[in-house]
Amino acid sequence: MIDGTSLSLADAEPQLRADAVRNRALLLEAAARLAARRGAAAITMESVAAEAGVGKGTVSRRFGDRNGLIRALLDRSESQFQEAFLSGPPPLGPEADAATRLRAFGPALLRHEHADLELYLAAEPSPSRRFAVPARQLRHRHVAVLVRALLPAADAELLAHTLLASVDVVLTDHLVRGHGMPLARVEAGWHDLLDRLLT
Amino acid sequence: MIDGTSLSLADAEPQLRADAVRNRALLLEAAARLAARRGAAAITMESVAAEAGVGKGTVSRRFGDRNGLIRALLDRSESQFQEAFLSGPPPLGPEADAATRLRAFGPALLRHEHADLELYLAAEPSPSRRFAVPARQLRHRHVAVLVRALLPAADAELLAHTLLASVDVVLTDHLVRGHGMPLARVEAGWHDLLDRLLT
Structure with missing residues (x-):
């Protein structure tokens, strides 16, 4: 949350009426049950509609498509992660110094x-x-602020993109599941990259 | 080319008969004419079939889908780029030292x-x-070899992924066309990143 506005994985949507909020929550609960029971692949507009006991059109009207549904499902854990790095305790949160926060951010993101x-x-x-x-975009802004504090002469915007790309979920999944690389090695790579950049 | 085997953007395909090679070349010429005249968006299986005066099934059998067709179309310029960094003149090619080659690689890739x-x-x-x-994968292997020569203690495999990600075409298009960042600034970012990593 920033100024009370959650920075969502899904696109922003207008304020919902109370019953719409309740219906949305019921659909997301149904989707979460399905994902827990049968994995993410089992989540389709049809299966979530069936699990929630509504028509497929209801799911479509609320989430647009499967991608919108899955992003909405991820929003809660994303909010917790955002809270952790924006206002949580050290080493991620604002009470720690910039170098400590940046070092902690990569492994936390991974x-x-x-x-999920x-x-x-x-x-x-x-x-x-x-x-x-x-x-x-919020992750990028956060990392760029820390980079700017630590390396005032660097192009913080570009360097923040590079840092985030080094722990990109598609890349790290390719390395970890595709090539058997331990996640700990990717975490060590983040620290090694920062050590080289910051000294 | 490595050992006579081109490392293609498309998946490897078995040896083609002479007439199949000729048909493939005719289809690619038709696709290139379309791209030059009306842009990449105009390339579809249907439009290329019409331009070449064949049925859509012929295009599908040869390239699978639109993505396969476009990758085949890119293969020629990709081969030229590969030749430049694997065996071309300095600063990209093997007569230059590793640091010079790595510095030149990012802007050349961009x-x-x-x-295209x-x-x-x-x-x-x-x-x-x-x-x-x-x-x-060839680009990654190339960059990893240079990184290993320059930073023997680093995790060259991960660092090569990070360097390539810093000049990823989707990211840089987002920055250049989406945010009006000059391509020269992205190139300078590559040099700045290397300066920080190599010193």
């Missing part, structure tokens, strides 16, 4: 995304939308 | 991909295939 790996991969936006997702 | 930007964006593979494209 663990956060790999805990199937959902994050299923929700991976199209190339044209990849860098326009609000939650991704 | 210019190469931005010269629409085609590269149209051919962007799905998340599950993004890191499995042979041409991308």
Whole structure:
């Protein structure tokens, strides 16, 4: 949350009426039950409608398409992660110094995304939308602020993109599941990269 | 080319008979004419079949789908780029030292991909295939070899992924066309990143 506005993985939507909010929550609960029971692949507009006991049109009207549904499902854990790095305790949160926060951010992001790996991969936006997702833009702004504090002469905007790309969920899944690289090695790579950049 | 085997953007395909090779070339010429005249968006299986005066089934049998067709279309310029960094003159080629070659590689890659930007964006593979494209794996191997020569203690495999991600075509298009960042600033970012890593 920033100024009371959650920076969502899904696109912003207008204020919902109370019954719409309740229906939305029921659909998301149904989707979460399905994902827990049968994995992210089992989440379709049809299966969620059936699980919630509503018509497919109700799910479509609320979430647009499968991608919108999955992003909405990820929003809660994304909000917790945002709270952790924006206002949580050290080493992620604002009481720690910039170098400590930046060092902690990569492994925290890796663990956060790999805990919901199937959902994050299923929700991976199209190339044209990849860098326009609000939650991704918030991560970038956060990392750029820390980089600017630590390396005032650097191009913080570009360097923040590079740092985030080094722990991108599609890349790290390719390395971890595709090539058997331990996630700990990717975390060590983040620290090594920062050590080289910051000294 | 490595050992006479071109490392293609498209998946490897078995040896073609002479007439199949000729038909393939005719279809690619038709697609290139369409792209030159009306842009990458105009390339569809139907429009290429019409331009070449054949049935849509002929195009499908040869290239599978639109993505396969566009990758095949990009293969020629990709081969030229590969030749430049594997065996071309300095600063990209093997007569230059590793630091010079690595410094030159980023801007060369940026210019190469931005010269065929629409085609590269149209051919962007799905998340599950993004890191499995042979041409991308060749770039990674090349950068990792140079990083290993320059920073023997570093995790060259991860660092090579990070360097390539910093000049990824989807990211840089987002920055250049989406945010009006000059391509020269992205090139300077590559040099700045290397300066920080190598010193």
